[in-house]
Amino acid sequence: MPSVEDVLAADWLGACRRAAQEIRAQLDRPQTAAQRRTETGVVGEGGDRTLVLDQTAEDAVFAQLEALHEQGFEFTALSEERGEVHFGGDGTVRVIIDPIDGSLNAKRGLPHHALSIAVAKGPTMADVVFGYVYDFGPHEEWAARTGEGTTLDGIPLIERPAERRSSDGRLEILAIESADPRYLHLAGELGDVARRLRALGAIAVSLCQVAGGRVDGMVTLWRCRAVDAAAAQLIVREAGGLVAFPAFEDPLGAPLDLEPHSPVVAALSESALAQLATIPAPMASR
């Protein structure tokens, strides 16, 4: 029987790549706007209405998980639509899946929507050992393993991303997610922190932009779920960035489950991280 270490060392990257390729093939099929919008009629474990696309993407991921399980690997999967699915074992190894992060973008034909898969050796964000995000808009693959750094399209990011500030000291570009305009009203003073905002519409993708040094920070205005952030938060940290879940005293103490617990913030310096942690609506951190 493979040990926990064996399970963690399994070819997760290969499994993720095969799933991403399958989903990409589905997405590349000519579709009418109505087809993209088709819902299955059920609400996923994450609480959103499931699109046919979400479900077929999840099926592609689970086909890979079943193949790994057939090789003897045991783990518990947590996925946005299906919820918790046991593939044997004692639950130590968790696989956290968002088949499509940014479903609304996918539904409307906007570019950024991503497959997000994390593998963890325990119950919190700090335990994630592998992260994979495939952005189907620009066709970019972000991946990280603890202690091994982050890769973009298979190439290691050698340079630690540098923070850029405008002459008045504000971050040059800040990505915001959970960008419901009602939360903007409740948020802290974004204008004191950043000179420009970008709202891409997918939490995992926005976090990856921090890893790539394309934005100087990222904040969700409301609580995010582990499925949205688990993989990308490791991608940021392994690239040299910083991540915190401000509702928790331990910045990486957010649990790997299906409930929205805390906003997530990411930055390239301690001072920016502390500043960004004050932005989400105060009730989002309760």
Ligand SMILES: [Mg+2]
């Ligand atoms: Mg999703």
